[in-house]
Amino acid sequence: MKMVDVGAKAETERVATASALIRMGSATLRRIREGQVEKGDVLGAARLAGIMAAKRVPDLIPLCHPIRISGVEVEVSPGKEGVHIQATVRTVDRTGVEMEALTAASVAALTLYDMLKSYDRGMAVERIQLEKKAGGRSGLWERTAVKPGKARRP
Amino acid sequence: MKMVDVGAKAETERVATASALIRMGSATLRRIREGQVEKGDVLGAARLAGIMAAKRVPDLIPLCHPIRISGVEVEVSPGKEGVHIQATVRTVDRTGVEMEALTAASVAALTLYDMLKSYDRGMAVERIQLEKKAGGRSGLWERTAVKPGKARRP
Amino acid sequence: MKMVDVGAKAETERVATASALIRMGSATLRRIREGQVEKGDVLGAARLAGIMAAKRVPDLIPLCHPIRISGVEVEVSPGKEGVHIQATVRTVDRTGVEMEALTAASVAALTLYDMLKSYDRGMAVERIQLEKKAGGRSGLWERTAVKPGKARRP
Amino acid sequence: MKMVDVGAKAETERVATASALIRMGSATLRRIREGQVEKGDVLGAARLAGIMAAKRVPDLIPLCHPIRISGVEVEVSPGKEGVHIQATVRTVDRTGVEMEALTAASVAALTLYDMLKSYDRGMAVERIQLEKKAGGRSGLWERTAVKPGKARRP
Amino acid sequence: MKMVDVGAKAETERVATASALIRMGSATLRRIREGQVEKGDVLGAARLAGIMAAKRVPDLIPLCHPIRISGVEVEVSPGKEGVHIQATVRTVDRTGVEMEALTAASVAALTLYDMLKSYDRGMAVERIQLEKKAGGRSGLWERTAVKPGKARRP
Amino acid sequence: MKMVDVGAKAETERVATASALIRMGSATLRRIREGQVEKGDVLGAARLAGIMAAKRVPDLIPLCHPIRISGVEVEVSPGKEGVHIQATVRTVDRTGVEMEALTAASVAALTLYDMLKSYDRGMAVERIQLEKKAGGRSGLWERTAVKPGKARRP
Numbered sequence: 001m002k003m004v005d006v007g008a009k010a011e012t013e014r015v016a017t018a019s020a021l022i023r024m025g026s027a028t029l030r031r032i033r034e035g036q037v038e039k040g041d042v043l044g045a046a047r048l049a050g051i052m053a054a055k056r057v058p059d060l061i062p063l064c065h066p067i068r069i070s071g072v073e074v075e076v077s078p079g080k081e082g083v084h085i086q087a088t089v090r091t092v093d094r095t096g097v098e099m100e101a102l103t104a105a106s107v108a109a110l111t112l113y114d115m116l117k118s119y120d121r122g123m124a125v126e127r128i129q130l131e132k133k134a135g136g137r138s139g140l141w142e143r144t145a146v147k148p149g150k151a152r153r154p
Numbered sequence: 155m156k157m158v159d160v161g162a163k164a165e166t167e168r169v170a171t172a173s174a175l176i177r178m179g180s181a182t183l184r185r186i187r188e189g190q191v192e193k194g195d196v197l198g199a200a201r202l203a204g205i206m207a208a209k210r211v212p213d214l215i216p217l218c219h220p221i222r223i224s225g226v227e228v229e230v231s232p233g234k235e236g237v238h239i240q241a242t243v244r245t246v247d248r249t250g251v252e253m254e255a256l257t258a259a260s261v262a263a264l265t266l267y268d269m270l271k272s273y274d275r276g277m278a279v280e281r282i283q284l285e286k287k288a289g290g291r292s293g294l295w296e297r298t299a300v301k302p303g304k305a306r307r308p
Numbered sequence: 309m310k311m312v313d314v315g316a317k318a319e320t321e322r323v324a325t326a327s328a329l330i331r332m333g334s335a336t337l338r339r340i341r342e343g344q345v346e347k348g349d350v351l352g353a354a355r356l357a358g359i360m361a362a363k364r365v366p367d368l369i370p371l372c373h374p375i376r377i378s379g380v381e382v383e384v385s386p387g388k389e390g391v392h393i394q395a396t397v398r399t400v401d402r403t404g405v406e407m408e409a410l411t412a413a414s415v416a417a418l419t420l421y422d423m424l425k426s427y428d429r430g431m432a433v434e435r436i437q438l439e440k441k442a443g444g445r446s447g448l449w450e451r452t453a454v455k456p457g458k459a460r461r462p
Numbered sequence: 463m464k465m466v467d468v469g470a471k472a473e474t475e476r477v478a479t480a481s482a483l484i485r486m487g488s489a490t491l492r493r494i495r496e497g498q499v500e501k502g503d504v505l506g507a508a509r510l511a512g513i514m515a516a517k518r519v520p521d522l523i524p525l526c527h528p529i530r531i532s533g534v535e536v537e538v539s540p541g542k543e544g545v546h547i548q549a550t551v552r553t554v555d556r557t558g559v560e561m562e563a564l565t566a567a568s569v570a571a572l573t574l575y576d577m578l579k580s581y582d583r584g585m586a587v588e589r590i591q592l593e594k595k596a597g598g599r600s601g602l603w604e605r606t607a608v609k610p611g612k613a614r615r616p
Numbered sequence: 617m618k619m620v621d622v623g624a625k626a627e628t629e630r631v632a633t634a635s636a637l638i639r640m641g642s643a644t645l646r647r648i649r650e651g652q653v654e655k656g657d658v659l660g661a662a663r664l665a666g667i668m669a670a671k672r673v674p675d676l677i678p679l680c681h682p683i684r685i686s687g688v689e690v691e692v693s694p695g696k697e698g699v700h701i702q703a704t705v706r707t708v709d710r711t712g713v714e715m716e717a718l719t720a721a722s723v724a725a726l727t728l729y730d731m732l733k734s735y736d737r738g739m740a741v742e743r744i745q746l747e748k749k750a751g752g753r754s755g756l757w758e759r760t761a762v763k764p765g766k767a768r769r770p
Numbered sequence: 771m772k773m774v775d776v777g778a779k780a781e782t783e784r785v786a787t788a789s790a791l792i793r794m795g796s797a798t799l800r801r802i803r804e805g806q807v808e809k810g811d812v813l814g815a816a817r818l819a820g821i822m823a824a825k826r827v828p829d830l831i832p833l834c835h836p837i838r839i840s841g842v843e844v845e846v847s848p849g850k851e852g853v854h855i856q857a858t859v860r861t862v863d864r865t866g867v868e869m870e871a872l873t874a875a876s877v878a879a880l881t882l883y884d885m886l887k888s889y890d891r892g893m894a895v896e897r898i899q900l901e902k903k904a905g906g907r908s909g910l911w912e913r914t915a916v917k918p919g920k921a922r923r924p
Contacts, residue, residue, distance in 0.1 A: 001194035001814065003821050005841025007783055007862050013469055020279075039217065040155035044352045044463065048524050049216050051465050052360075055520045055528055056214065058825045059675075060261050061268050062203050062818050063193065066825055066839055069528055070556060071467025092469050092556075094840060094862075098275070099268050106260045106279070107214050114215050114253050121252070121295050125174075125260070125282035130275055141275050155355055157362075159379025161321055161400050167623055198617065198814045202678050205619055206822075209674045209682055212363045213521075216356050220363055220377055223682055224710060225621025246623050246710075248378060248400075309502035309660065311667050313687025315629055315708050328587075347525065348463035357524050364522065366671045367829075368569050369576050370511050370664050371501065374671055374685055402686060402708075406583070407576050414568045414587070415522050422523050422561050429560070429592055429603050433482075433568070436587035449583050475777055506660045509771050510832050514668075516773075517828045517836055531836055532864060533775025554777050554864075617810035636895075655833065656771035665832050676826065676877050677884050678819050679809065714891070715884050722876045722895070723830050730831050730869050737868070737911050741790075741876070741898035746891055757891050 003063045009094040014135030016089055018101035020128040022109045023082040028120045032078050039115040043076045046085070046115075050074035050108030054089050054100040061103070067093050069100060074108050082123070085109055086131070096136050102128060157217050163248040168289030170243055172255035174282040176263045177236040182274045186232050193269040197230045200239070200269075204228035204262030208243050208254040215257070221247050223254060228262055236277070239263055240285070250290050256282060311371050317402040322443030324397055326409035328436040330417045331390040336428045340386050347423040351384045354393070354423075358382035358416030362397050362408040369411070375401050377408060382416050390431070393417055394439070404444050410436060465525050471556040476597030478551055480563035482590040484571045485544040490582045494540050501577040505538045508547070508577075512536035512570030516551050516562040523565070529555050531562060536570055544585070547571055548593070558598050564590060619679050625710040630751030632705055634717035636744040638725045639698040644736045648694050655731040659692045662701070662731075666690035666724030670705050670716040677719070683709050685716060690724050698739070701725055702747070712752050718744060773833050779864040784905030786859055788871035790898040792879045793852040798890045802848050809885040813846045816855070816885075820844035820878030824859050824870040831873070837863050839870060844878055852893070855879055856901070866906050872898060 031037050039045075051072045058066040071090040076083060087104035089097040109125040116123065133141045185191050193199075205226045212220040225244040230237060241258035243251040263279040270277065287295045339345050347353075359380045366374045379398040384391060395412035397405040417433040424431065441449045493499050501507075513534045520528040533552040538545060549566035551559040571587040578585065594604045647653050655661075667688045674682040687706040692699060703720035705713040725741040732739065749757045801807050809815075821842045828836040841860040846853060857874035859867040879895040886893065903911045 001199065001817055001821070002844070003824075003839070003842040004193075005860050007840035007860050041349070041352055044349055045155065045216055045356055047463050048353055048356055049214065051463070052521075052524055053214055054465075056210070059822075060203065060207055060210065061265055062199055062822055063268060066528075066836075068530065068555070068838065069465070070469035072465040074464070090467050090469050093838075098271060099264065102264055102267060102279075106264060106282075109282075110253065110256055110260060111215055113256060114218060117252060121284055121287070122297065123283070125256075126280055128260075128263075128279035128282070129277070133275070143276065155352065155359070156382070157359055157377070157380040159398050161378035161398050195811070195814055198811055199818055201617055202815055202818055205617070206675075206678055208619075213360075216360055220374075220682075222376065222684065222709075223619070224623035226619040228618070244621050244623050247376075309507065309663050309667070310690070311670075311685070311688040312501075313706050315686035315706050347466075353463065353524055357522065361522055364518070367668075368511065368515055368518065369573055370507055370668055372576060374682075376684065401684075406579060407572065410572055410575060410587075414572060414590075417590075418561065418564055418568060419523055421564060422525060425560060429595070430605065431591070433564075433590035434588055436568075436571075436590070437585070438583055441583070451584065503657070503660055506657055506771065507664055510661055510664055513771070513773050514829075514832055528836075530838065530863070531773070532777035534773040536772070552775050552777050617815065620809075655774075661771065661832055665830065669830055672826070672830065676819065676823055677881055678815055679884060714887060715880065718880055718883060718895075722880060722898075725898075726869065726872055726876060727831055729872060730833060733868060737900055737903070738913065739899070741872075742896055744876075744879075744895035744898070745893070749891070759892065 003065060006065060006094040011092060011094055012135050013092050014096045016096060016098045016101040016133040017131040018087050018105045019131050020085045020105040020109045021082055021126045022112050022123055023126055024123045025120055028116055029078055042112055042115045046076045046108040046111040047074045049111040050087055050104040053107030054104040057100050057103050061099050064099050065095050067091050067097060072104060074104055076108060083112055096133055098130055098133055157219060160219060160248040165246060165248055166289050167246050168250045170250060170252045170255040170287040171285040172241050172259045173285050174239045174259040174263045175236050175280045176266050176277055177280055178277040179274050182270055183232055196266055196269045200230045200262040200265040201228045203265040204241055204258040207261030208258040211254050211257050215253050218253050219249050221245050221251060226258060228258055230262060237266055250287055252284055252287055256284065311373060314373060314402040319400060319402055320443050322399050322404045324404060324406045324409040324441040325439040326395050326413045327439050328393045328413040328417045329390055329434045330420050330431055331434055332431040333428055336424055337386055350420055350423045354384045354416040354419040355382045357419040358395055358412040361415030362412040365408050365411050369407050372407050373403050375399050375405060380412060382412055384416060391420055404441055406438055406441055465527060468527060468556040473554060473556055474597050475554050476558045478558060478560045478563040478595040479593040480549050480567045481593050482547045482567040482571045483544055483588045484574050484585055485588055486585040487582050490578055491540055504574055504577045508538045508570040508573040509536045511573040512549055512566040515569030516566040519562050519565050523561050526561050527557050529553050529559060534566060536566055538570060545574055558595055560592055560595055564592065619681060622681060622710040627708060627710055628751050630707050630712045632712060632714045632717040632749040633747040634703050634721045635747050636701045636721040636725045637698050637742045638728050638739055639742055640739040641736050644732055645694055658728055658731045662692045662724040662727040663690045665727040666703055666720040669723030670720040673716050673719050677715050680715050681711050683707050683713060688720060690720055692724060699728055712749055714746055714749055718746065773835060776835060776864040781862060781864055782905050783862050784866045786866060786868045786871040786903040787901040788857050788875045789901050790855045790875040790879045791852050791896045792882050792893055793896055794893040795890050798886055799848055812882055812885045816846045816878040816881040817844045819881040820857055820874040823877030824874040827870050827873050831869050834869050835865050837861050837867060842874060844874055846878060853882055866903055868900055868903055872900065
């Protein structure tokens with residue numbers, strides 16, 4: 001077990017997008033939409049917590065490199081089944097930011113859970129997954145490009 | 155938005171269990187089972203990262219209280235669809251440890267993602283959910299108590 | 309230099325309130341009031357950052373004890389000279405939470421500076437001060453009780 | 463709300479200087495000058511805490527980028543009204559270090575408050591402000607350039 | 617692997633003392649004694665870093681519990697072979713503070729290494745060891761009580 | 771006291787190797803070798819904790835620069851006197867990684883202490899020392915190159 005040496009890799013622009021869904025009952029969703037959550041602006045808090053979590057990845061994921069994140073964007077939007085989260089992280093560095101994007105999406109979802117749990121303890125976070133990554137030696141990867149039969153969907 | 159005052163609540167024993175599943179292809183699962191993952195003991199690393207993450211909750215989830223965690227257990231076991239994670243956190247404090255258990259399960263799953271991503275970028279983390287909580291004023295909550303027809307979604 | 313031993317002190321309810329003002333030009337204030345800040349909801353972000361900072365005190369202030377904060381409230385309200393911040397922190401512990409309240413107020417103010425600095429680099433944070441503390445051996449302290457002649461207030 | 467992408471900006475030398483004043487009564491100031499503070503070398507502790515705080519900015523200020531700080535200097539000098547703090551932070555990176563300098567100055571001041579609060583709870587931190595920044599696209603900014611009549615407010 | 621549950625243990629006063637020695641050449645020692653170290657007050661910095669490190673133990677040592685440290689004292693004194701460090705940590709909690717004392721001593725030593733390394737890269741930290749612990753179910757343990765023949769001391 | 775400005779130094783490949791020994795009784799060593807430690811895979815946990823600790827150096831050692839670590843390797847191997855630890859850290863940056871290697875070795879050793887302390891509180895960490903550093907202006911340094919007569923090195 002080691003943190004792989006990336007010192008010989010090129011410093012290039014890299015970007016990764018991850019998504020997640022926190023599934024919840026319609027009553028809870030309505031509360032969010034109507035701004036009736038007692039704890040306040042849950043979507044804003046989730047966005048901020050997601051951004052901050054992207055910066056904590058080296059502290060959380062044992063083998064991740066410290067990375068100079070150059071930008072983070074977290075979108076949080078209520079849908080039919082629950083709240084959809086999409087996190088995009090950018091860097092100019094020697095390794096990718098997939099873990100940063102996945103962690104931002106996860107922590108945004110957990111923050112929603114925390115602020116809504118008094119209404120609904122049965123919520124579940126689903127489909128935390130990479131949507132796209134670009135840059136670096138391994139180049140472009142897109143979820144839609146994955147062959148359908150290959151089981152990786154829930 | 156505020157961190158709710160729990161100063162008047164009783165200091166009692168509290169426990170929470172959360173679970174998650176990281177879905178992956180059978181080839182990746184086989185690698186884990188046969189110890190053929192280049193990065194080493196992924197299950198051990200995921201367990202440790204999950205335990206450590208439970209302690210970082212107040213840094214990650216904005217409105218969570220610092221809690222004196224008294225114990226953490228993270229189980230990580232390969233199944234048919236992927237690797238199942240179950241995290242149990244205990245405390246003797248004024249508020250519950252649901253977020254600690256959910257965060258431990260999430261970070262254990264993300265650690266697996268990180269160590270296996272070179273084989274399979276299509277993996278997805280599913281069903282991060284509370285299984286059970288006990289102790290405190292709101293008492294026992296169990297997922298199995300959720301009405302069956304409603305599937306596991308509220 | 310040492311972290312004073314508080315082990316023999318009684319575990320009691322303690323509360324502290326601190327305030328700060330970030331002084332800014334009227335054009336910047338108007339932007340906040342009219343929701344015209346490009347970076348988004350600055351008041352919400354400041355509130356959240358203040359709450360989270362209260363939890364980081366032991367990491368920042370060398371001789372501060374780790375404290376089980378039981379509640380934090382941060383108010384951020386635009387006034388005539390700038391944005392007023394008031395932070396209240398509560399605990400049931402062996403030592404007070406003055407530093408937690410002062411740090412919450414400071415970091416909320418710095419967060420406003422960060423999000424508004426592209427409009428106005430001349431902003432200044434003023435009067436980070438304790439307003440009140442209660443609980444513990446030294447009992448109640450209130451700023452208004454300070455003798456006026458003592459000048460210490462700006 | 464997002465962490466703005468700075469990936470396209472040039473990596474250049476950047477420096478920022480911030481200052482603060484912690485106002486205190488003359489008796490407390492005399493204690494510092496005569497080395498009669500029971501908690502020990504308060505000026506040294508404040509300097510060190512300020513330096514360390516500059517490194518914690520990405521953890522504290524939600525939208526700040528992780529930055530490779532290349533140098534930090536914190537001066538702490540007792541004056542007539544209290545203790546003056548000046549923090550200078552340098553980097554070679556894609557974004558500036560104003561927040562690092564302001565945070566270093568703030569935490570140095572809060573550390574002084576903490577170590578002196580048993581003598582004087584009425585102390586107040588004043589004028590946490592940027593004095594100068596250089597480097598980067600927006601170039602040089604100096605507080606002295608602010609029009610005098612406007613006091614220190616923009 | 618798990619963080620053992622200590623919830624059923626009694627909350628009692630506990631104390632632990634650990635020591636370390638950083639061995640260095642006489643020229644370097646002389647510099648310290650005569651205050652000729654360019655980086656400044658190395659002993660003060662080591663003391664402060666040791667105290668702060670005691671608070672970071674749950675972040676560093678995977679299976680350690682978060683503990684409410686009630687006091688920390690770090691002594692740093694130049695001797696014949698190098699600088700001797702002694703750290704004492706106290707708590708009123710359900711588990712002991714041996715790791716906090718050992719970590720404080722280690723980080724104090726590493727801080728000295730850092731500040732002196734430009735003079736002497738050959739310094740070595742020796743004998744980081746527990747000297748004494750008291751309180752809790754396992755009661756008093758003292759290093760002098762270890763049977764001499766058991767060699768474990770260098 | 772200041773964090774020295776390294777902004778003018780060249781960004782070059784740098785590597786440092788440090789070692790440590792945790793001395794322990796033969797019964798404890800046998801337990802490790804035979805996998806009879808109740809807390810589980812101690813060698814794996816120590817390796818992971820060492821890797822993670824290398825990333826925490828700027829938080830622990832006051833004057834250390836934040837560094838973009840490009841790789842970390844921690845070897846942990848039971849020998850005759852105890853467990854030997856060797857940590858190698860690499861970067862492409864403006865300053866060296868000696869402190870990262872020394873901290874990784876120290877925290878790996880402390881993690882072993884923590885997981886084994888119920889068997890043997892008398893263990894001691896010895897010879898935390900730099901073995902080699904390369905890269906940067908000061909170039910290659912190797913422990914074996916130190917003149918033997920100078921005694922202070924083991």
